[in-house]
Amino acid sequence: MLLSVLSSVFNLKIFFFIILGVFTGISIGALPGLTATMGVALVLPLTFGMDAIPGILLLIGVYVGAIYGGSISAILLRTPGTPAAAATVLDGYEFSKRGESGRALGISTVSSFVGGVVSVIALWLISPQLAKLALRFSAPEFFLLAVFGLSIIASISGNSLAKGVLTGALGISLAFVGIDGITGYPRFTFNNINLLSGVSFIPVMIGLFAMSQAFTTIETIFTPDQVTQKVSNVFPTKADWKVIFKHAPISGVIGTIIGIVPGAGAEIGAFVSYGQAKRMSKNPERFGTGIPEGIAAPEAGNNGVTGGALIPMLTMGVPGDAVAAILIGALTVQGLQPGPMLFAEHPVLVYSIFLGMFVANVAMLLLGLSSLRLFVKVLSVPKSILTPMIFVLCVVGSYAINTSFFDVGVMLFFGVLGYFLQKADASVSPAVLGLILGPMAESNFRRALLMSEGNYGIFFTSPIAWIFLFLTTITLVGPFVGTYLKKRKAQA
């Protein structure tokens, strides 16, 4: 198998797609307003006609590149290219103010690479073991796993838990549309033939993440684009290398762990890593003044999330973040079902993804150190030209999956809905979790009760089920306990 994996990744065609993906990802990530999720959603339609390995690795290249690329505008323009780079702004822009933007970008590049590699190693070590464990899951365990995943909505809802639950429930409701998988009864189809097979998942994602973001950009379309400064001396100094190797591996591990948690994305990974580095520091007051630790930690943390997010996605079909959710869509289009059986039935594909992701991180490092000036030039592409082009890509991408104009309408509807939800300060990420985990919860709940002939005790019979019940309870009760303790501390 090793030879098959090596030959399926180490060939010119795959290298081309990985490098193309990373290049595209860095460019997309560098442009403020274009997120990693948007980039992967826009490139996804290009993979429909490709084989599984090059297609998935192209998307992973975009993912890895975009998470890193966000740091470029964070450092140069004080505007994070992606939400994942928001923590990098704090110290990164201070370097630019001192005329050391090249140094900051070099630290960001190497730290992102270290964080990414740590996460790939974790992916390689943890995934096969988790898949073996998941092979023992049956319907009750999968139901409780889905419920645990949905309970994460409580933590990723932003400022309002109620709004998070509402958008999560909206995602679950969308999954009801179509013929019921167990009884064959059509639900919420309104006698429309386009709805019999359900609402297509990919146009919804393109609408919620790409189109709605493009609408938000329109609000500032007449604001002049920011001018960037020249970049030089990107290779880190000896002192910077020391800082990178002290902080980046730890932040990579933190990012990976956060990536594993369903729904928690690179933004959280970056901020938690930044906070951890600050706590570890002897001089925490220097954070925010432009120190290498302030770039190394969040950049390694956000790229650490990339591998972590793929662990639950590949082993159990549960997305670690929004990009992993799109990758589930990409695998499904290829006729592959993420989950433990993927490891048993397509081991070459799975290990090629692992190896390909490592290659993507190397490509990111080399492109980052050698071509930063080129990516800085990307920042000068005016948004007045780019945004209408994104409209076309969204339309063609959602049309291409089923060659259906109905899907284009679905995409536009969810683009508009996503825009207004953002206006109302409601995060759309819970909707994605709901869309994927809702059907998983429902079908396994009903299957479990079919198995037990209606006996609800089936959900409490295995130790794995109890673990998920425990984790769900902690996730749901945790935030309330935390708030209560904070209040008590404040009163004391």
Add this chain to the structure above:
Amino acid sequence: MKKANFVVSGAFTLFALAIIFLSRSYPPSNHGVPGPRMFPLIIAVLIIISSAALFINTLRMKPEDDVPVDLTSRNVLNVYITIAGLIVYITLLPLLGFITTTSIMLLLFFKWFSKYAWWKCLLISVLFTVGIWLLFGIVLNVPMRYGVLI
């Protein structure tokens, strides 16, 4: 934000009531095994509870936390015009064909958003449209020939 929260709360409550109304005729549970009606009802109830929680929290919101939501400024009106333009675009797209409709849509948006000369906007829009048409239609074999024109 208060008004926006009330609108969100009301809209989701209506959505939940629609789910309950539409699923009333679906087959019920059979011998303890849930039918296709059970989950939609559970989710609808969850939506109603969350909408009520949002409504009550908003009533309790302190005046200083009530950040206004911009829905009527010039910048937001530009978004509404863009959305209207895109609705016209995707309506005409299958009737007229990809290259014609997309080139015209891009030309108009470029000219509106940027200060480039007409010929530059036209050149970029045609080149980009043809590039996408070739990529999807020829390289990726997506059927891109539709409509009375091209």
